[in-house]
Amino acid sequence: DIQMTQSPSTLSASVGDRVTITCRASQSISTWLAWYQQKPGKAPKLLIDKASSLESGVPSRFSGSGSGTEFTLTISSLQPDDFATYYCQQYNSYRTFGQGTKVEVK
């Protein structure tokens, strides 16, 4: 099974900060990686598909990069609505989620 490891688990940041979250796969997954945002009590929302393809309606401050085993999600200028938990997910073989990164107010 493919394991996904996110870092950090928690990130403290301020509005306007540049934020980067890393996701590592236990084996190569090409670019079969998605990023989701989840707010408390809500279902996850798909942000990025195929490692770097922004979903329709997602603000351009979000971007994704990487291939193989190393991936990043970057928020170029953190906005108040972005405080949430972020998950990566591989879909190269079955599906696996990372353990999540909570972006909290510094």
Place this chain on the structure above:
Amino acid sequence: EVQLVESGGGLVQPGGSLRLSCAASGFTFSTYGMNWVRQAPGKGLEWVSYISSSSRTTYDADSVRGRFTISRDNAKNSLYLQMNSLRDEDTAVYYCARDKGGETDFDYWGQGTLVTVSS
């Protein structure tokens, strides 16, 4: 508008059974793969099961294989999860989620239904 609405959650004793349903609308249900994903209280997301559009292919996570069965009825635009031999660790919010295309990521999710396994 795509809508996925789960139902069937509740309180069940360890060893018991429960059947979850997900009613789909706003898209051609019969052409999309579907999934169940769960989230234990205060924990992360865990993919549970997948079923292809035709029901020909199903996959399950190791943690539920042999106990849970995913199925669908395309005529009723409905997805199901039959859960048997339930354990405390199956306590979670269960979401149904649509494959974006093929066996991929999930572009639409339901609001979730809570399953509590406790004596």
